[in-house]
Amino acid sequence: MPDEREISFKDMCARFDVTPRTLRYYEYIELISPRREGRSRLYGAREVARMTLILRGRRFGFSLEEIRQWLLIYEQKGSREQHEVWLALADRQLKLLDEQIAELQNARDDLKSLRDKTSDQVDGAD
Template structure:
């Protein structure tokens, strides 16, 4: 049984990305679809890589950081690569914690302003 391949359009739909995004990921060599003429076909490897790319973006990593992540994922990484990845992840976790703190503060302030406005309306 042949491995399932997705067309360009199917890949965009499956991962809810724009054609421009998918082409860009190919251009910077994060994805390497099979080409048959002008058609592109994405196999299980590309789907797995796309999941990791989107997960990395969700965590706030740059595409270059994601490239390093993919190298480790594919080649099981050297100790040096894995240690570098841990440092990178630690830095991103700190950044996300700071963003959470700022968001919590903004939400508290907005809630106070909202409550003050609601009180003013009742008066």
């Protein structure tokens, strides 16, 4: 009998705006483990929380393997170890994002400079 707090596969996809293929893949690589009832998959609070963390991690640029390993740490060693690993991962990712921002800013500055020079040439040709 389904728990009232569990949600269906379809509802899980809708709640997190993911495709069924994505959700099945996350199950396949053991990021989430729904309870099965016949052919139905039911997702409880644990799976909803894990999905929230997975999608947040993806948004921050972490690989699925990094996320999987990080989630495993909680199960194997507890929250303190998980928090320490999280801080190291976050520091590394912040550095990478800062480098990407700098690269994008440089590309933007170069593009704007070239655009302005071209605009001046076009305006000067009149």
